Amino acid sequence: MFKNLVLVSLLVGSLCANEVSVNLDKAIETALKNNALNRISKLNLDIAKAQYEQALSANYPSIDAILYVNRDSKDTIYQQRGEFNLPADMVALLTPFGLSSTTINADIDTIAKGRDTIRGQVEVNYPIFTGGKISAIIEQARLNKEVKKQAIVREKANVVYDIKKYFYGYILTNELYTLIESIYKNMEFSRDITKEFLENGTELKINRSDYLNIKLLTSMIKSALSTIELNKEMLRSALANTMGLKHDDVLKIEYNQQEILKSNRQLQDLVKKASSLNPEINTINIALKIKDEQIKESKSDYYPMVNLFGNVSHTYNSYEYGYLNEDDENRWSLGLAVKMSLFNGFKTTNEVMEKKLDKKVMNEQKLLLEEGIALQLKNEFLKSSIGYEQVQTLKDAVNTAIESSDMNFKGYQYEMVEAEDLVKSQLMEVYVKSAYLKSVHDYMLSLATIDKLVGSKVDENF
Template sequence: MKKNYLFWIAVCFSLVFNCSLAFGSQQGVEIQNVTLQESIDQALENNRSRPASRYAVAMAEAQHKQALSAYWPQVSATGGYEIKDDDPNFIFPASNISLPTITIPGLGALPLDSIEVPVQDVKLMDNESWKASLEAQWLLYDGGMRKGYSEQTAGLVEMMKQEVRRTDLELIDTVKRYYFGAVLATKLHNVGKETFERMEATLNLTETMYKEGSGSVKKTDWLDNKVMVESIRSMVALLEKNELMAQAALANVIGRPWHESVKPIDSELFYTPFGSELDQMVSSSYQFSPDWGKLESALRAAEGGVRTAKSGHYPKVAVTGELFKWWNDYDGGMSTDKNREGWTIGFGVQIPLFSGFLTKHKVAEAKARVSQLKEQRMLLKEGIGLQLKDVFLSLNAAEKAFNASQTAMEASTENRDLNTRAYQHGLVETEKVIRAQLVEALMQAQHYKVRYDHIALCSKVNLIVGTEWENQLKGQ
């Protein structure tokens, strides 16, 4: 039983849509040729997500420096002017001073009366005064509080740096997929144009054979062929649109203006066997994965939080000092040269006695956070291994599909050539020639799609474990 070749058209349409409709952008006006590395460099330079990540690093570094500032003495200078409604004074209360009995030789004892001292209003200083001082405070011992804050902020800095790496890896992965997606769209467009040209040539041959009345070709064959040619003509228009959309999407992801499009310089979808074992890939991922590095940094920060919480159990010891001078126009009372300027040095200790078990519960919370992150680390370890196993199996399947699809593509090309030559001599039917041409286009499209999938999977490996893993592999 002969197969209906319209089925192959449906398959071709389905494959074309799956390969091409993932690109959504506007058709560009200006088209420039770019290499893959140029695309990546421009994306890293122009993409707005990278500055946001780097500002997060700058914020974390500033917080870390804030924590380190607690190790230094804190020095401040103050100055001010003060005026009061009245001059400060001191009331010396009234008193009665008793005089002692005086004995005079020859006269005997002479008793003396007491002396009454009235209330005295003593002025201390003028109501206006100026003052300037230089104060210093240095924390000598804090029970590990400053070290804990330093560890927390240092862990935050590393977390933000890993987030920057994650942003860069995601951007590079996107550029690679869009770049080779544009190459794939061009390849499919070329396949469509070549198929259309061959089908159009077959249509002309069918028309000639039908009009000459050879008997082996009927008018229905010519009409079926014509329907097929016009259908492929519309498919080629769609493939051309998809090619332009893919180029515009690539321009968008690398930061070009909306009215520009870029075209990849590469015209082939390169294929390089992966050549690595799953165990090696998984073990290397823990060293280079930004997600793993971010979690490890978060764990170090949480351990610093435990140290900070525990410092609440210990005393705080500090040294304080002040150098001061003040000015007042009055020359009596408290306004003396000794009082107007001087310095003080102090030594203070703060010992926590009871806080309602607040410190105890803070320590428990910090320890629970550390335990939570350790469990999340185990989950991440299994998750990364599962992700890489899925990619590894997909790569194996893609490599097998590459060999099979390449063989099928070569066989379909040879089959189309034989059927075309046989058709010219009236040895095969029109339907078989059309089907052979459609099968060749389908096998070519499948093979190019397999190549693209293999490139995308290799890029996904770098996204999961980082580009350092690929560099290490190349250096072996």
């Protein structure tokens, strides 16, 4: 009963699984659409765009509305103590009215402001001149957005390279599997016919050692076949994972054996193209521009900061007189603020020096990066050039090995070829064709590496 349930569940799983058939172009397209790292890079670009928009806000005036509500423990009392000294001419005028003193008592206790206050105010601030600080910050935010774009390009290049690596690896293992499977069938037949020759007699010089050697080789080939099949499935799984497929999707890989084309590019052309397209080089070029803007930002402290400000307010107070009376409840003000650092202990000078030194360090890093990429391109260019020649050489050897293997296999059936010659021809076919397939794989992978280093597809024939 349990076994039946397991079989039913496996059958249902296979029916629900989604079969995905892809060639190389389709695999790359799907991976670029589904790859998680690529999606993260795009989200980082969206963040950089939002930061750029935030930086642009510094170009506009800030307008703030403020509501102020306050209740004090008691009214604000204005107190004054002392005397007023009257001038002589006023004393003379007031003498007929009974005033004989030249001073008047000035002791006063009066309400200056009620305990309840409500004020509504609108404030405006606008930086007129900042010594280039705002423009430098905005440009840094814009350049940071470009850095994130290069990160997307770099991640796409990595995804494309990984897809090609797994795809070419699958082709290699699949072709090897087909080859080994064919040889295994031949050796399996040869093992059986050798046993028959040994038991029934033949004109060939067959002994038990020949039979055991063929039997052992057949078993070893079968073991190798299992290993290659496992590698093929692992590469299929790696390709599906890079494409972003679900774990239960069934990936079917399609490819056609086409003529291997030789690269028609020169090394200097590749290096020149990489200097303008490689995302790593472009990123460090953008970073150098950011350093320039950071230097400008630091230098802005040498200049005054000029800010225009203003406000409009309406105030209500629980006491209708005092200094918040009806005539003073509506007020406005407009002003200009200028701030300039006269001395800050050489802080600005050293900040500018720091940023300039940072740029020099990055320039040195750029030279190392360019030289490193050029060296990698040179190595891959040489590998691809030699690899292409190996492919062409081995192509003829493969045809010869196949012809020899077929001839010996047929000759052995008709007792015209010795067992030793049969084994040698079969092994030679495996060796030569495996070397050919490996050369094709390495050549194509070398071209894929060149594409990655340059930053784009360098030749449509690739």
